[in-house]
Amino acid sequence: MFEILTVAALASFEIYVAIPTGFAFKLDPVTIFLASMVGGLAGVFVTAFLGDKIKKLIRGNKPPKEKKLNTGLPYRIWMKYGIIGLGFAGTMTVGAPASIGLGLALNAPLKKLIVWCCIGIVTRCAVFTAIGHYGIKMFA
Numbered sequence: 001m002f003e004i005l006t007v008a009a010l011a012s013f014e015i016y017v018a019i020p021t022g023f024a025f026k027l028d029p030v031t032i033f034l035a036s037m038v039g040g041l042a043g044v045f046v047t048a049f050l051g052d053k054i055k056k057l058i059r060g061n062k063p064p065k066e067k068k069l070n071t072g073l074p075y076r077i078w079m080k081y082g083i084i085g086l087g088f089a090g091t092m093t094v095g096a097p098a099s100i101g102l103g104l105a106l107n108a109p110l111k112k113l114i115v116w117c118c119i120g121i122v123t124r125c126a127v128f129t130a131i132g133h134y135g136i137k138m139f140a
Helices: 002-013 017-022 027-057 073-093 097-106 112-139
Strands: none
Touching: 002 017, 002 027, 017 027, 017 112, 027 097, 027 112, 073 097, 073 112, 097 112
16 A cells, blocks of 8 residues: 555656656556556646645745746747647646646646646556556566
């Protein structure tokens, strides 16, 4: 049970670490998938719903600066791929917490962003668990 909780806790921050840890603990691939998926989804919801509170904690009592983010790579990705690119592709590459954070900074619609991040989490967990499982079978 400790191993499953460890995989879920790691997945709430980074799935790339959680799935190999599950294989190192010699867990069943289905258990690894489920634990990493639950942990990843928990990370999405914690980041999404505590994002404003964390932003206020970091900023303190200072009023927000009126700075528009209209240049740079994140803005170009946002303009080219929109909510799907930020939610799904962002989750597949850099992770859901980073995608949610960027989405909050860009004032993306939170409900749609959460949906696409959740789809990205499930896809990412399935793909990387399958790669790990069949990779181990191939070399064992």
